[in-house]
Amino acid sequence: MSTGRPCRAIFAVLAAAAVLAADALGALKISPKYKSPRNGERDVRKKTSLIVLHTTEAPARSSLNKLSERGEAHFCVVEDGTVYSIIDHNRVAFHAGRSMWCGRRAVDAFSVGIEVVGSHDRPVTMAQIAALRELVASLKRIYRLPDVNVVTHSHVAYAAPNKWHKKASRGRKRCGMLFATPTVRRLLGLKTRPAFDPDVKARRLVNADPGLSRVLYGPSDFMRSSYAAAAKAAPARPAANNFWRRAGGAPAAKPAPKPAAKPAAKPAAKPAAPAAPAKPANPAVPASARPAQTPGFVRGRRVHVPPPAADAVPEGLYTIGKGGGSLASVARGMASSPYTVWILPDGAWGTGDRLRADAPLPEGTRVLVGYVAAGQVGPKRSAVNICGAKWRSPETWYFHGTTLVSGDRIDDKSIRRGTMIFVRK
Ligand SMILES: [Zn+2]
Structure with a gap:
């Protein structure tokens, strides 16, 4: 390799x-x-x-x-x-x-x-x-x-x-x-x-x-x-797959090396018609209702890729909107996870395993799904010490007082002592 x-x-x-x-x-x-x-x-x-x-x-x-x-x-x-x-x-x-x-x-x-x-x-x-x-x-x-x-x-x-x-x-x-x-x-x-x-x-x-x-x-x-x-x-050569159909006369570069004679198993079912519109996995659809190409299935055979939980939500930042809500309303299956961080409008924060999933939360509560508190900036602890190259990632969040700023927006001179850094787990 x-x-x-x-x-x-x-x-x-x-x-x-x-x-x-x-x-x-x-x-x-x-x-x-x-x-x-x-x-x-x-x-x-x-x-x-x-x-x-x-x-x-x-x-x-x-x-x-x-x-x-x-x-x-x-x-x-x-x-x-x-x-x-x-x-x-x-x-x-x-x-x-x-x-x-x-x-x-x-x-x-x-x-x-x-x-x-x-x-x-x-x-x-x-x-x-x-x-x-x-x-x-x-x-x-x-x-x-x-x-x-x-x-x-x-x-x-x-x-x-x-x-x-x-x-x-x-x-x-x-x-x-x-x-x-x-x-x-x-x-x-x-x-x-x-x-x-x-x-x-x-x-x-x-x-x-x-x-x-x-x-x-x-x-x-x-x-x-x-x-x-x-x-x-996995086959030792590209699977016979008509996903790409070459028209006659398409410029042929160097001929591909002759594949082994043994017909190889296809790694996956034929993809859906490419002309179909993108269908982002709908977290609300139960796994059993999804097409067989989602992780977990290869031509009917189970592989060791767990299918996403039916109520999984993408990792990232969510904000509870008008009228308030609960962790469950935004983080769904991740509501009670230690990797879900909630931040109240007044700056108090904690993790999903410390709060009831259905506890009412006010409008403006921010919820980071799939995150951990990596550490607090101190006199001898810089953002890089805490999270390495992730320090300026747009997925890294700096939290101080009531302010939450992403790594790609942070001004490195303005990172204050006591700032907590949340990174993707
Ligand atoms: Zn890229």
Whole structure:
């Protein structure tokens, strides 16, 4: 699962491949429903040497709307395996932000970005795995990219120098992290991954998130148990799958290596018709009523991915509206969890296991679902000491008095002593 030469591989790519037209994917089944209104104004990329995988960290509908509105990805893969085209894959999409790989900054200029609806540290559905596998395989063919050039946003994002790191640092994002694990790469049909961080190795960057680098490059394979059965059943080659139908005459890059003769089991049921609108999993629908592609089922066989609880709600910040409510009214199945944090309008706060789920709470009560109190800022305890690279994540919350500010909005000079930091568990 590793190769020692990410840089050599990246530059071995022919820039000429980039001129292969969008027609190459025209033959593939994707939905144009969320095509970005910005598509036409985006430049055609001069070269393409990376495929960057992201996780949206937000539900499908809101992710698709935002990605489309801002032109922030080339594709988005939703839970049922439907693939939406946002920006033509040969044009520039703004998906990687401040980024560097092998000393080259602004990764948007030479990469394709794929958003997968889900969280960086949770299993995505098998329908997403199947669709992503096909999409990545097609893009690799079109742009003639080796497996090692399929990376995650967390590989390439970096932070500018700040008061904790005088040098620019890796670890700004954990986005897409699961796609770097050996188990998930195997499911995606990727045989290699970068063996080290080329920019940290060359001292262009310092490593600000050792936990992340253990996942990206080390032995940590935290997705193994989630996909245990599926990984075992994973075919050694792309499954015969008509999800992507190539039209005759589609530019054929290097012929794919002949697959093993043994027909492999499909990793998942055929995704639903790609033209169907996105159907974000409705938390109110019982698990049994959901399509079989949700995690937990592979062609009728149970795998070790627990289906989401019927009343699970996405992690994040909720505010109790007019007339008040209760923890149960916003956090539902997570109401009594120690990972649910409630903050009353007067600043008192606690966790879900310390309050009755149906206790009445006033309007304006904020509820963080899926969070833990990471610690309080003190004279010798900075935000970075407390939560590492997450300190400036939009998902990290700083709480002082009655004010709650997200990590991407916090002014590092204004973090006051006694500020409590809540991070995603
Ligand atoms: Zn990302």
